[in-house]
Amino acid sequence: MTAKSVKQDKVLVTETVLRDAHQSLLATRMRTEDMLPICDKLDRVGFWSLEVWGGATFDASLRYLKEDPWERLRQLRSALPNTRLQMLLRGQNLLGYRHYADDVVEAFIERAAANGIDVFRVFDAMNDLRNLETSIRAVKRQGKHAQGAISYTVSPVHTVAHFVDLAQRLAEMGCDSLCVKDMAGLLTPPRAFELFTALRQSVNLPLSCHSHDTAGLSAMNHLRAIDGGANMIDTAVSALCCGTSHAATESMVAALRDTPQDTGLDLQLLQEIASYFREVRKKYAQFESEFTGIDTRVQSNQVPGGMVSNLVNQLRDQGALDRLDEVLAEIPRVRADFGYPPLVTPTSQIVGTQAVFNVLTGKRYHTITNETKNYLLGLYGQPLGKVNPELRRLAIGDATPVSERPADRLAPELNRLAEAVQGVAHSPEDVLSYALFPEIALKFFEARAAGRLAPEPLPPVPVEAPAPQGTPTEFS
C-alpha cells in the first residue's frame, strides 16, 4: 500500500466490541456464550478486523469466567471465518504482568496464531522498542500481520518528532501497520491531525488510530487523524461505545459515508448488532462503573481515568480518601522524576503507588517501593526522559542500571514451566496459561479436572419499569 493509495483508500474499521469495549465498560466480563450468537452478523459486516483477544480478556476468562481463553479463541475463529481476528499484546509482557523470556514469547505467539489470531497489535508501556523486538519477529515468522503500537502520552519530551522516530523504527522492524494507542483519552483533534500528518509523511504503512472516548474526543480525533492520513480506526458498536470505550461504529460509518473515506460498512446490519449487544450489556450491569459519561478531567490533569479509580480504591482501603487531591498533584511530579513514562499498565501502577506513599508518609520517597526500584534499575525498559539522578541514587544506590534489552537477562524458561505443570497441563496452550497466570491457571486446571468449572454468578436482569407516559412529543 503506497502512501498515496493509503490516503485515497476507504477507512478500515477494527471493531472492538469483543475485547476493548467490554474490557473498558464491563470489567472484561463478557462471556463467550454472549459472543457466539452474534458472530454470524459480525462476520458479514466487512470489518477490516475484529479485536477479540488479548488485553485483560485472558486473565478475566481464567479468573472470573472459568473459561479457557484458548478455547474462546478457537470458537470465535470458527464462528468468524471471514474476518481477521486481532489481539492486543503487551510485547515482552505478553498478557501478564512481568517480562517473559523470549522462548515463552515465541511459543505464545506461535500458539495464538495457530489458534486463530491474524493481527497482533503489539505495544510496550514504556515505548521501549527493545521490548517489542521478539514479538514482532515472532509474528512475522508466523506469517501474520504485525501492527506496531505507540503508547500515546503527553509530556515535555513526547514531541511529534519522537513519535515519528518510533514509527520509523517500528517500520524498520518489519511492522505491517502502525497504531497510535491513546489508552487514556489524552489525544485531541488538533494533535491527532498534527501527529498523523507527520506520520503519513514519514512512514509508508497503514496508520491506525485507537483513542478512548473518555473525554468525548474519540470520534473527533478519528476525523482529524483521517484528515492527517490515518486509514484505520478502532470503534465499538454503539451498545458498548463511548465513555471509557471507543467512538461508536455506526456514527463513524455514517460520518464517513459518501466521502472518499467511506468505510462501505452496512449501517442496517450494525444497528441490528447494536440491538443485540444492548440486551447483552444488561446482564453485566453489576460491572458497570457508577459513572459512564464524558469526563474531561484527564485533559486537565493528564491522569488516566482508570488510574484515578485505582487510587480511589487504594486510598479508601487506607482510610485516606481525603488525600486524593494531593496524590493527583503528586503524580505528575513522580512521573517527571521517572522520565515521563506513558501512564498505562504497569507504569500507571508503579507511579501511582509511589505517589500514594509520597503523600501518606509525609515525605517524598521516604518509602520507595520495590517496583520503583526495579523501574529505576531499568528492568521495565528505558524511559524517554531523564530520570531524576537524586531519586535514582536514593533508590538503587551505586547499582548500575541495566543497559541491555531487559529480556536479555532472562534465561529460557519454557521447559521449566512445562515441567512444573506436567500432568495438570493438557496442551502447550495450558503451559502458556500457566506461564502467564500461574496461581489462577493451577486453580483453573484443578477445577477443570474435578469437573466443577463454573463462572462467577450473574444476578438476573431486572425487569424493566414501563416507559414513562405523558412526556411532551416535541423535538426542537
Next chain:
Amino acid sequence: MTAKSVKQDKVLVTETVLRDAHQSLLATRMRTEDMLPICDKLDRVGFWSLEVWGGATFDASLRYLKEDPWERLRQLRSALPNTRLQMLLRGQNLLGYRHYADDVVEAFIERAAANGIDVFRVFDAMNDLRNLETSIRAVKRQGKHAQGAISYTVSPVHTVAHFVDLAQRLAEMGCDSLCVKDMAGLLTPPRAFELFTALRQSVNLPLSCHSHDTAGLSAMNHLRAIDGGANMIDTAVSALCCGTSHAATESMVAALRDTPQDTGLDLQLLQEIASYFREVRKKYAQFESEFTGIDTRVQSNQVPGGMVSNLVNQLRDQGALDRLDEVLAEIPRVRADFGYPPLVTPTSQIVGTQAVFNVLTGKRYHTITNETKNYLLGLYGQPLGKVNPELRRLAIGDATPVSERPADRLAPELNRLAEAVQGVAHSPEDVLSYALFPEIALKFFEARAAGRLAPEPLPPVPVEAPAPQGTPTEFS
C-alpha cells in the same frame, strides 16, 4: 463582524443545558429551583449565550411544574447578569401550536425582551420565511439579537443552493446571525462542511451550528461546520449531553483548545457544573427515555427519533404496534406528496398521523385529517417541493390554496384575548400565557388564585448501590 474576522475568531458557545438539553433528555421537566443554585457558576464560564427559554419549556412549566414561565425568566435574568439569555421561538407559532396574529407576536416578543431575553432564535418548521417576518422585525424593534434559524432536512429539493438562498433572505430581513438547526440529527460531517462553506461564502453574518447528537454525529458536525466557517456552536454540559441532546460542552472546549478557534472557556469550571447537573439529573430519572444511546436509524430512514416514539405510542394505543414498519415506510411517501417539509413540530405530527391513517385504513388517503387539509390549503406556509396535485384535489377539492402570508388572514386578537381573561390575568404576561395555552393557563391562574400551585410530584432519588468491587484495574 466581517467574514474574515468571523473565520479567525474564537468559536462562541451557546450552552443549552437549561432548555434544549433537558427538553431532549428529561421531557422538559427541569425546575427553576434546580437551575438557580448553579447560575453563579454558569454566569462565570463566558458562554456567548445560555439558551434558557422557549421551545417546550413554556408549556411544560405551566402544565407540569406549575411554574410561571415569565417568573422563571426573571429569576434567571437576575441570577445570570453577565450572560446573554437566549430563547427558541417558532416564528408566527411563538411557543404554541397555531399561528398567532401579528399583534400577539409583537406583544410576546416585547415582553420576552423586557423580562430578560437577549437573543431570539427564530425558525419556521416549513422554512417559509414569511412566518418569520413579524418576529424578526419585532426582535429588531426591541434592539435585541435576531438569529434566523434554518430547519435542516434532507430531501431531493433541499440543496445547498436552497439553504444559501434562505440564508441570504434571512440576512436581508435583518438577522444578526444565522443558525442551521438540525433538530433530528440528520446532518453529517461532510454535509456540514459543504453547507457551512457555502454559507460562509455568501453571507456576512456569524453562523451557528445546532445539531442533535441522536446519531452520534454532533461533535463531528461541529468540527466540520467550523472548518467550513461556522463560528458558533450549541453544546450541552456533559451531564446532559449526547443522545437526543447535544455534543458535550467540555469535549468541544477541549477539542478546540490551542487552535485559532479556542473557545477560551474554563474546563475546570465546566467540570464542576457537570458534577452539579449529574446529581440534578437523578431527580428526573422517571422522565428518561428507556433508550438514551446513539441511534443512527435516522441516518437510514430520515425519520426523526422523537417522531418514531410518538408513532409507537399512537400505534400502541390503537393496538397496531405491529404496523410500525409499514408506517415508517409510508412516511417518506407522504412527505414526498406534501412537497418535502422538514419533519419537526408541527409538520412531523401532520405527516406522521396521515401516514398512520394511510396504513391502518388499508387505503392511502382514504381518510384525510383536518391538519392535512389545512396543510394543503397552505395555512402552515408554502413547502419547498411540489405538492402532489391529485392529493391536493382529493383533500381540498376546488378550494384555492392560500397564497398570501398565512398570518395576513388573522385579525388582531390581543384585545379579545385580554378581555377573555380580565380579572384572572394579573399582567400582560398572563394574557400572553393564556394566548399560547388557553386551557392550561386558565387552570394555572385558578390554582394560583387558590394558593394551591404545586408541581407534579417527583419520586425520591433511589439510594445508590455500592460501587462494584474486584473489577480489573487495567486500561488498554
